[in-house]
Amino acid sequence: MEIRHLDFEHAARCAELEQLLFPEDNPWPRDIFVVEFAQPNNLYLGVFDGDDLLAYGGISQLGPRHDPEFEIHTIGVDPEHRRKGLGRLLMQQLMAIADNLDGEVFLEVGTDNEAAIAMYEAFDFHRIGERKNYYQPSGADAYTMKRAARSER
Structure with a gap:
């Protein structure tokens, strides 16, 4: 297994995984991933087994460099590869960036x-809040969660 940066060539596979993972909640199409990958404040990583993308995750840096905050945009693991620590592996990398x-x-x-x-x-x-009907079109609710900055933990 290897973690690599994602770019335009991986957008179709990310969209395919989104369709598997979030069919009821407006999964992102390829074009959304292309736009996300192009944003200078976003970073998307993938877990690969050879050339096979098994998991993906994205983080965005908001605010100034001297006082940033971050937002996880998405994280997903191929259903056939769940419970193998791939999501945790991605989170470790994404949280290291924020830390x-x-x-x-x-x-x-x-x-x-x-x-x-x-x-x-x-x-x-x-958990710091709850958003009613956050996911569309299913109307599922979401929790908003926060992780304090390293210096505040």
């Missing part, structure tokens, strides 16, 4: 996604 600049991190997660919530809590995320 390096001492920024707090925010994300949204479905209130029924117990596995993801448990993983985020293991990375010191705490």
